[in-house]
Amino acid sequence: MREDRAGRQVGRTNQGLGPAARGRQQSSSSPQEVGRWLAALPGAQPVLAGARHAGRNLGRHLFEDRVMYASTEPCPMCLMACYWARIPRLIFGASSHDVATYGFEDLQFYREVALPADRRSLREEVADAALRDQAVDVLRKWADMLPSSVEPKF
Ligand SMILES: [Zn+2]
Secondary structure, three states: EEEEEOEEEEEOOOOOOEEEOOOEEEEOOOOOHHHHHHHHHOOOOOHHHHHHHHHHHHHHOOOOEEEEEEEEEOOHHHHHHHHHHOOOOEEEOOOHHHHHOOOOOOHHHHHHHOOOOHHOOOOOOOHHHHHHHHHHHHHHHHHHOOOOOOOOOO
């Protein structure tokens, strides 16, 4: 992270984007406004930020009728955000191979998450039974508050 002239943290990013309908960006903010907003969110990713921004402007968080445009292939986190937002189509300019040429790690992260969990550099483990039970209880209570029953998604 580096700081801009105003002292805000600015991360290295390689993407510009946004969900659009019929090829038009659905945002009323200028790129400068979006940039300032991104700078205020340390670790914010452009595709995530664009989806949030569009969601705020459109009053929803799902974009089943939209196309995501990005200047580069999204990083794995942003790609998952596209899935969460139910975006059916993604169009990008530069590929992860292209951005790797310029020092971005997206391609390495794609390779990492494709590995079996026991071979990844990030060690993941389930907490002890008591903590897991507490966490699952929170989920159960949340599901009990929903107006209809939850459908498991295995
Ligand atoms: Zn990203």
